[in-house]
Amino acid sequence: MKLVPSRPEVEAKAAPARQPAAAMIEIDRVSQVFRTSGRQDHLALSEISLTIEDGAFVSILGPSGCGKSTLLYIVGGFVSPTGGVARVKGRAITGPGPDRGPVFQEFALFPWKSVLGNVMYGPRQQGVKPTEAEAQSRALIEMVGLKGFENFYPKELSGGMKQRVALARTLAYHPAVLLMDEPFGALDAHTRTRLQNDLLNIWERDRKTVLFVTHSVEEAVYLSDKVVVMTRSPGRIKEIIDIDLPRPRRRTELLLDPRYQKYLVDIERMFDDTGEDELRP
């Protein structure tokens, strides 16, 4: 990676740890064409190839319309690619499954179910006994900081609380991969920061594979092991940057860390180079 300052001592230390970790997700020359009536076809993703290792926290970063969410939906099995193939644990993805748990920006909670009902939904669907599912769900609700809100309905919760419920609901059925689609995009800055910190704490416990879509450079660098920078029209991978910052990460420490600052500046420059902006057709 030419963008990362070459620091031999880090590389030397990192090298032995980088065993050929098992690939959790392989994206192999995936393309997506959206056919629109009237206008010409839109190439949303062009021959994307990407491998995500088991236990890695990988962010996909890019401007609106670069196809980053579409890529996540393809891995989720919600959208079929028009070209190429995506695999999870070596098997081609043909549809959604409980091994890949989505968390959406829109929360997508079941409004007719209480917080507890939402979190229990997945385990119950998987055939876990009601008492067992309830005990597990209550523990998860406590873990995401919503103890005492078990019997509330989604309409009674704030955006941040809804996203906590959505995270707990997805964690409840033990997916191997978390697919997070701009999960904190609809939240105010303060709530967003708190949820990022809590997500990292939760992730540190079992280090699930996470694919995290965002358009915030800070968020991507703060959370990830790897940042995949995408450009738009058509959606392509511009760079893959390994974020070599110690874990567990503390935001207050990182903000003063010159390495963190360098990552931010390097990535910001990449968007400057390509003249990416929202106004381009």
Add this chain to the structure above:
Amino acid sequence: MMSGRALLLRSAPWLACLGLLGVWQIGALILNTDSFPTAWEAARAIPSILGDKESLINILASLRRMAVGFSIGVVFSIPLGLMMGRSRGVASFFNPLLMVIYPVPKAALMPIIMLWLGVGDVAKTLVIFLGVSLPVIYHSFQGAKAVEEKMLWSGAAMGLSAAQRMIRIVLPAALPEILTGCRTGLVLALITMVTSEMIARQSGAGNILFNALDMGQYDTVYAMIIIIGAMGIGLDAAFENIRARLVKWSEPGFDIPLSFA
């Protein structure tokens, strides 16, 4: 203890009713014609209708047809509406058909239906069924169409099959809209019930009303209008009560009485 304001809000619907009766009474006294009895004269005729066994059998027969027509209508319309809402193919097949049927007054079909099915219960129940179906189909359709795609994806990721998503996600998510359609359907069931009995006179509340009209018994006519109106209000209030319970999760806080429930 209720505050004065709360008490006023609670009693507002009843005050409105009393006001209407008052205007009726005064209007009838001023006009002073045979064909417009006073509210008091009409009200006095109610006990004699409800005390008459023959009349009661008629009214109960009406209610039975209405219940059957409404039930079949709901059971048929909700699944159809939901499927239309989730499948473009189903929607584009049924939509034109419904658009043709929608503006036709269902009672206008009564003569044709009588020709096929006679003047008995089947023909009248069929007309009620037609009256109920359209609003329920339409609202179920709109409700199912508005279900958030991501909610269905979340269900799919948990392992719900397409059929399970329909019953366990689309149905509950669309329920507030469906029940709004059912409420309209219930009122339409009452209307088509009375009109069907106007056209095919044999039995029923409508039969009593129009026979009385033919015989110039105007107090009975108005008493029947009050009875049918009260049945409508009662059914609507009962339904609204059930609806509010079922979709409490979707209601924003709203404490102005919108009905008598």
